[in-house]
Amino acid sequence: MRALSYAYLVAIFAFIFLPVVVLVLFSFQAGRLPVPPFDGPSLKWYAEVLADRGLMEALRNSLFVALISSTIALTLGFLAAQGLARVHLPGSVIMRGLLIAPMTVSYLIIALGLLSMFNVIGVRPSLWATGVGHVVINLPLCFAILFAAMGDHQKNAERAARDLGASELQVVALVTAPMLKPALLAAFFLSVTFSWDEFIIAFLLTRFDVTLPVEIWSMLRSGLSPATNAIGSLVFLVSIAILIILELTVFRKPKS
């Protein structure tokens, strides 16, 4: 029975991670095709990828879009959550629903909607347009995380701060934001990862400057190459790094 549960454990992790392991393994392939047999290890594809201007620019574009759009989504989400948690407005339940609703819409639909809307108002496809798209998908996420983290406990602390002479700006900067730090970090880093990995919106809303997933897509169209494995591994490395940062900052248990 015990052996069986270990076997299950191994099987489930193999199922989850085997594709990534294969991807990373064949990024060290020496030959021209990322297929067995493995004849590495070799770092030549990494060297090629890192020397590729187009790829490196796409990587910088991706980072730029992810950081800017996540910052905007976080700010807007925070303000919306703070407003709806603090002030009783008529129809605040509906507003909350409308803010979260885009989460249920597929990225493809959002991308198509943005594409036709940008066409109507005459905005050309660009990294900025993609950034707007990423704000649209990440705002509901940031709002939901932050709204859930705001409780009476915090409301009372804010009231105490106001009573002790803090202005509204000081309340937010010195009490609200520090108390919400775990939720703020979680929302920000999740937004960054979602934006970093996002393909379809970036594909439809960029033209000359593209993000990394779009660049990888165009590489794939010219056939399989260990170079795509190498860049895939680098993307994976960034995601892992974000995960580790999250683990160390947000999910670490406070020492008591």
Next chain:
Amino acid sequence: MTADVALQSISQSFGTFQALDNIDLSFGAGEFVVLLGPSGCGKSTLLFILGGFLSPTSGTVKIGGRDMDGVAPKNRPTTTMFQDYALFPHMSLRDNVGFGLRMKGMGRAARNAKAEDMLDLVGLRDKAGRKPHELSGGQRQRVALARALAVDPDVLLLDEPLGALDLKLRRQMQDELKAIQRKVGTTFVHVTHDQEEAMAIADRIVVMNQGRVEDFGAPEEIYLRPKTLFTANFMGDINLLPGDLHPAKPGIAHGVRPENVGLKGDVALGPATLDSTAFFGTYHRCHFRSTDAAATPYVAHLPLGDLPAPGATVPLFASHVVALQAAP
């Protein structure tokens, strides 16, 4: 610092609900006032109006003679100690207590010194670098007190601050609160629904019910000479006397405390039968029933040694009978 407080015809309604109905009160500078009443009586609403968190539907609040209309909480000479303490969890005790001083623009060194003095006042100087979650409930409560007092308010408002503490700690904190109030001389307005707590700490008690002031006076006065039936009942057990027994005084009812019912006294209650007794350490709590047709129940606290046998019929007497009004 300290200041007097005047509330003039304060009314507050929430929709159709009348939370406060024409409240007129004035507190002296340096007084320890307790707002006492059952939940929903309007005592917390009144406190929030004093603190500026709520503007009254009508009426005037004056603190130190200054009209507080339209003055925000942060600009009032009041601070509030909240029910759940509302400490800032991400700050050390020193920074918590120094927060109000920081908002006033005091430099770090000066405010740390002041914060540590305030922590000293509540006996927590050695924990200045700790965070609130490392403290016990009673300690957090002390920090909240130090934080509220650090900015030298004229009036300190306390919203059921002892509600979350267990009984023993609550009694201990009452004594400390009273001692600290004597020391700093600030006017304290304290909200509670615990009449023992009110009597233990108050200079004067405001008894509230359904948005109105039922009674206002020193604890002895409120307990021994309650003005209304509500106050008499809320402050402890009271025996209501049948109509033909009381001395001729106006009022809808006449009452007497259980400790003033006994085997001798000014007013004869007639013969009564002892139904049951319970031993309370310093007295016996006895349930009597009059032998006449009305079978009026009486509760008496008899001193040790005075106890008739259960089932015995004895003549009962009352003293310190008070006349009670229906409403103030």
